[in-house]
Every structure is written in structure tokens, then in C-alpha cells.
Amino acid sequence: MSIFEYNGSAVVAMVGKNCFAIASDRRLGVQLQTIATDFQRISKIHDRVFIALSGLATDVQTLYQRLVFRHKLYQLREERDMKPETFASLVSAILYEKRFGPYLCQPVIAGLGEDDKPFICTMDSIGAKELAKDFVVSGTASESLYGACEAMYKPDMEAEELFETISQALLSSVDRDCLSGWGGHVYVVTPTEIKERILKGRMD
Amino acid sequence: MDLLKVNWGRRKHSLFYYLFLASKQLFPLDLYLFSPNPFRFDQPSSSSRLFDFGRMSQAGVDVPAKGGFSFDLCKRNDMLIQKGLKAPSFLKTGTTIVGLIFKDGVILGADTRATEGPIVADKNCEKIHYMAPNIYCCGAGTAADTEAVTDMVSSQLRLHRYQTGRDSRVITALTLLKKHLFSYQGHVSAALVLGGVDITGPHLHTIYPHGSTDTLPFATMGSGSLAAMSVFEAKYKEGLTRDEGIKLVAEAICSGIFNDLGSGSNVDICVITKGHKEYLRNYMEPNPRTYVSSKGYSFTKKTEVLRTKITPLMERVEITEVGEAMEE
Numbered sequence: 001m002s003i004f005e006y007n008g009s010a011v012v013a014m015v016g017k018n019c020f021a022i023a024s025d026r027r028l029g030v031q032l033q034t035i036a037t038d039f040q041r042i043s044k045i046h047d048r049v050f051i052a053l054s055g056l057a058t059d060v061q062t063l064y065q066r067l068v069f070r071h072k073l074y075q076l077r078e079e080r081d082m083k084p085e086t087f088a089s090l091v092s093a094i095l096y097e098k099r100f101g102p103y104l105c106q107p108v109i110a111g112l113g114e115d116d117k118p119f120i121c122t123m124d125s126i127g128a129k130e131l132a133k134d135f136v137v138s139g140t141a142s143e144s145l146y147g148a149c150e151a152m153y154k155p156d157m158e159a160e161e162l163f164e165t166i167s168q169a170l171l172s173s174v175d176r177d178c179l180s181g182w183g184g185h186v187y188v189v190t191p192t193e194i195k196e197r198i199l200k201g202r203m204d
Numbered sequence: 205m206d207l208l209k210v211n212w213g214r215r216k217h218s219l220f221y222y223l224f225l226a227s228k229q230l231f232p233l234d235l236y237l238f239s240p241n242p243f244r245f246d247q248p249s250s251s252s253r254l255f256d257f258g259r260m261s262q263a264g265v266d267v268p269a270k271g272g273f274s275f276d277l278c279k280r281n282d283m284l285i286q287k288g289l290k291a292p293s294f295l296k297t298g299t300t301i302v303g304l305i306f307k308d309g310v311i312l313g314a315d316t317r318a319t320e321g322p323i324v325a326d327k328n329c330e331k332i333h334y335m336a337p338n339i340y341c342c343g344a345g346t347a348a349d350t351e352a353v354t355d356m357v358s359s360q361l362r363l364h365r366y367q368t369g370r371d372s373r374v375i376t377a378l379t380l381l382k383k384h385l386f387s388y389q390g391h392v393s394a395a396l397v398l399g400g401v402d403i404t405g406p407h408l409h410t411i412y413p414h415g416s417t418d419t420l421p422f423a424t425m426g427s428g429s430l431a432a433m434s435v436f437e438a439k440y441k442e443g444l445t446r447d448e449g450i451k452l453v454a455e456a457i458c459s460g461i462f463n464d465l466g467s468g469s470n471v472d473i474c475v476i477t478k479g480h481k482e483y484l485r486n487y488m489e490p491n492p493r494t495y496v497s498s499k500g501y502s503f504t505k506k507t508e509v510l511r512t513k514i515t516p517l518m519e520r521v522e523i524t525e526v527g528e529a530m531e532e
Contacts, residue, residue, distance in 0.1 A: 001288065001289060001290065002289065002290040002292065003284055003289040003290060003291065003292055004292060006289060047517050047518075048517075055292075092348075092351075095348075096348055096352050097273060097274050098273070098274055098275075098276065098277055099273050099348070099349075099352075099392075100273055100275060100278060100391065101274075101275050101276060101277040101278030101279075101280075101281050102277065102281070102292065103277065104281070104284075104292060123295075123348075124292075124294050124295040124320065124325075124347070124348065125292045125294065126294055126346070126348040126349075127348045127352070128294065128295040128318075128346070128347035128348035128351060129351070130295065130318060130325055130326045130329065130347075132326065142323070143323060146323065151501070152501045154500045154501075164503050164506065164507065165501070165503075167507040168501075168503050168507060171507060183510070184507075191517070192516065192517055193514055193515060193516045193517055194514070194515040194517065195512065195513075195514050195515075196512070196513040196514075196515070197509050197510075197511065197512045197513075198509065198510045198511045198512075199507055199508065199509060199510065200507075200508040200509070200510050
């Protein structure tokens with residue numbers, strides 16, 4: 001069994017018209033036993049940048065705490081929030097520093113940049129950035145997520161349609177993966193508001 | 205103690221002699237190379253920490269390190285692997301990368317597929333990295349390694365340009381890259397094709413992950429290198445014009461795209477001549493997505509939502525200073 005399959009996870013982010021959506025499942029397990037059904041994988045760095053981490057849950061939490069720390073230092077020094085591209089470079093550098101003994105998680109970063117232009121990117125566990133214009137996926141359900149997103153994604157969707165698409169893609173993919181599921185957690189971020197929704201899914 | 209019995213590669217020295225050397229940061233190679241378990245100290249961070257053997261490094265504060273790799277989590281990862289969990293696979297760029305020298309300069313070409321095991325992770329990634337205004341480098345191997353190594357050497361080249369006041373030479377980039385790769389003994393898995401035009405003329409080099417280099421008139425690297433090399437060997441001649449050169453490079457990359465499973469998607473080309481460069485991103489797209497339905501998906505059954513929470517974001521206020529600036 002791979003280290004990433006120890007806890008199980010599914011994370012996806014999509015780009016819409018001046019908005020983005022980021023979604024994850026809610027299961028935390030220890031191999032085949034479920035120990036929590038409300039695990040928080042998506043974290044807010046600041047109002048316009050979110051990061052979701054899939055993989056080993058302990059590294060998810062440690063890495064999140066380290067990143068929030070670095071962002072707070074940046075805010076104190078620069079007196080402003082970090083841009084999503086800068087934040088992605090920071091995460092990549094922190095992960096590559098541990099090249100030969102890596103953090104066992106794969107981040108998905110989503111944010112609104114200058115002029116409210118949405119930005120998404122994902123990385124492997126050593127920080128190789130993969131910038132995409134449409135969607136990025138990560139986690140044990142990633143293969144199904146790739147297929148579902150390729151089929152369901154359309155460019156320039158509005159916030160409501162984007163929410164529907166990302167939810168359908170997430171729920172249909174985690175249904176085909178034993179290690180992730182138990183509902184979904186979706187954030188849809190537009191320049192004026194953040195909508196956080198909890199989805200009802202199959203509880204098996 | 206295991207440390208004392210380790211053969212450090214030259215003569216067996218006492219532990220403290222090596223600590224002295226390590227603290228001078230003279231031999232980063234030895235410390236990593238012969239130790240089965242990389243030590244629990246960061247290098248090349250402050251030398252005083254090297255003497256704290258029993259303690260976990262940087263226990264409390266995560267200050268930005270001075271650079272280099274940190275081996276903190278190696279022991280934990282090894283323990284997980286012994287317990288039966290498989291190590292993670294990294295994003296690789298399976299790849300076909302090529303370069304050739306034509307009449308006025310250098311042409312570099314690359315495909316655009318990034319793979320994670322058998323899955324295509326990125327259908328349109330950029331494999332031709334910027335090093336200097338007159339030097340570009342294509343990278344194959346582990347994606348994080350090629351990106352990090354080319355970024356690092358690109359910064360070093362810029363600092364060198366500021367210091368010397370001259371344009372960078374391709375041989376400088378070559379030496380910096382091979383020094384770094386050799387010192388990590390192939391563990392930084394980056395195979396590169398480096399090309400550029402400097403004051404001494406056009407140059408094309410290949411660099412292997414262990415640090416060996418070749419200087420060639422035409423070169424290919426990556427999993428599709430054999431497919432691309434067959435095209436070059438058949439059709440390359442000296443003194444090609446720009447258009448002939450681009451056509452040949454595109455043909456070689458296409459042969460890699462269609463015949464090698466690790467390469468795919470589009471063709472990127474970069475043409476470098478004296479004083480001028482042209483980066484043709486997605487020069488050819490031989491694999492367009494033609495099966496997309498124009499209607500798209502419509503979901504009749506909506507997803508069920510348990511809870512919704514809406515957080516309005518603050519209006520972004522632009523503060524413009526009106527009035528005169530303060531005067532003494």
C-alpha cells in the first residue's frame with residue numbers, strides 16, 4: 001500500500017469566470033478503518049487564497065501550520081496579503097527543501113490574483129508545480145477525478161454552475177474510491193464572497 | 205556509534221576532524237554520500253547546530269533556512285517504508301527534448317507532457333526553461349529537480365552578470381549545473397539539454413544526472429530520445445537555415461510524441477540567435493481535443509447540500525493620497 005493511501009483523500013480545484021472552486025472529501029481513515037467524517041483538508045490562507053492538502057494527514061496538518069506561519073510573517077513584513085503565484089512558489093520551495101525526505105502530501109492551491117483572475121496549481125510531494133488553466137486534482141481518487149473533470153469541465157462557468165460541476169465531479173469520483181468520501185466540502189470564491197458548502201454524499 | 209565506523213571515502217578520520225570540515229562547508233558530498241541515514245542536521249545552516257547530535261534540528265522555530273536540503277524527515281519516512289508503505293512517486297517529465305545547431309544559432313525543442321506513473325498529470329507543461337537572455341535549457345527527469353536546478357543556476361548566472369558586467373556564457377551555465385548535479389551523485393535526477401549563443405558563438409550541451417556532459421552539434425534526451433535521434437541522424441546536415449532547422453526539430457519531437465508513451469501533447473520550440481531569441485510556445489499542436497461536445501454537461505439532479513455558509517469579503521479599498529506631500 002502506498003503512503004498516500006494510508007489516510008485517503010480526494011481534492012479538486014476548478015477555474016471559472018472570475019471565480020474559482022476548491023473541493024475535498026471529508027473522510028479521515030487509518031487504512032480501511034474510518035476514524036473521522038469531518039476532516040478539514042481545505043484551509044484558508046487569506047481571503048483570496050486557499051490551499052487543500054491531500055496525503056498523509058499528519059503532514060497535511062504540519063505543513064498547513066508551517067505555511068500559515070510563513071504567510072503571517074510575510075504579512076507583517078510586507079503589510080499586505082500574498083499573491084497566489086507567490087504563495088505557490090513558497091510552497092514549492094518548502095517542499096523541495098525536503099527533497100530527500102519529503103512531506104508526504106500533495107497540495108492544491110487556488111486563489112484570486114490581480115484583477116480577480118483565478119489561479120490554480122498543484123504540486124507533487126517535492127514541489128514540482130503544475131499550473132493549469134482548467135482544473136487540478138490530487139489524492140487517492142485522482143485517477144477518477146481526472147476522468148470526471150475532463151468530461152464535465154467547460155471554460156468560463158459562473159459561480160453556481162461551477163459549484164454544480166465541481167460537486168458532481170467530486171462525488172462521482174469518490175464513489176469509485178474506497179478510501180475517500182463521506183460527503184464533500186466545497187468552497188466557491190468570487191471577488192465579493194466566499195461560499196462554503198457541505199455536501200451530502202454516500203456514507204460508505 | 206555507526207558514525208565512527210563509516211568509511212568517509214578517503215582515509216578513516218576521526219569524527220571531529222570531519223565536523224570541523226563540515227562546519228567549513230567544504231565537503232557537502234561526503235556527509236550525504238556515505239551515510240546510510242542522512243544526519244539530523246540541516247546543512248549548510250549555522251555550524252553551531254552541527255554539534256547537537258542528540259537533539260532534533262530546529263526543534264522550535266521554522267526560520268527560513270539558509271539554503272540547501274534539509275533531511276529532517278528522512279528517518280520518519282524510512283520507518284514508514286519499513287512498515288510496508290511504498291514511497292511516493294514523483295512527477296516525471298517522460299519527455300523528448302532535442303537541440304540542434306544551425307547556421308545562425310541554436311534551436312531547442314521539447315514535448316509538453318508531464319507524467320505521474322502511468323497517468324498524464326499535465327498535458328501542457330513547459331519544459332524549456334529560461335537561464336539567461338541568450339541561454340535556454342530543456343529538462344527531462346524528475347520535474348521538481350529540473351525546475352529547481354534551472355531556477356537556481358539562472359539566479360546564479362544573473363548575479364554573475366551583475367558582477368562581471370558581461371553577458372553570460374553557455375560554458376558558465378554548464379559548469380554550474382554539472383558541479384551541482386555531480387555533488388548530489390545523480391540523486392538530483394535532472395537530464396538537461398543546454399543551448400545558447402554567446403560571444404564565442406552558438407553552443408549545445410547535454411548534461412546527465414550524474415554530472416557528465418557532452419558538447420554536440422545535435423542532441424536528444426529523455427525517454428523519446430531514441431525516436432528523435434533517428435530523425436536527426438537521418439536528416440541533419442551542417443549549415444541548416446532557420447526554417448529547415450525548425451522543421452527538423454518539430455519532426456524529431458513529433459516522432460517522440462507519437463512513438464514514445466512518456467512524451468505527448470504539443471511541440472515547444474525555442475530559437476536562439478546572436479542577440480535575439482524566439483520562444484514559440486505550442487508551435488505545433490498535433491493532438492487537439494476534438495471530441496468535446498458543444499452542449500456540455502447539464503445536471504438535472506442537483507447535489508444535496510447540508511449546510512451553506514457565506515462570508516462576504518471586504519470591499520477592497522483603494523486609498524489615494526490627496527493633497528500635498530509633507531515638507532520640512
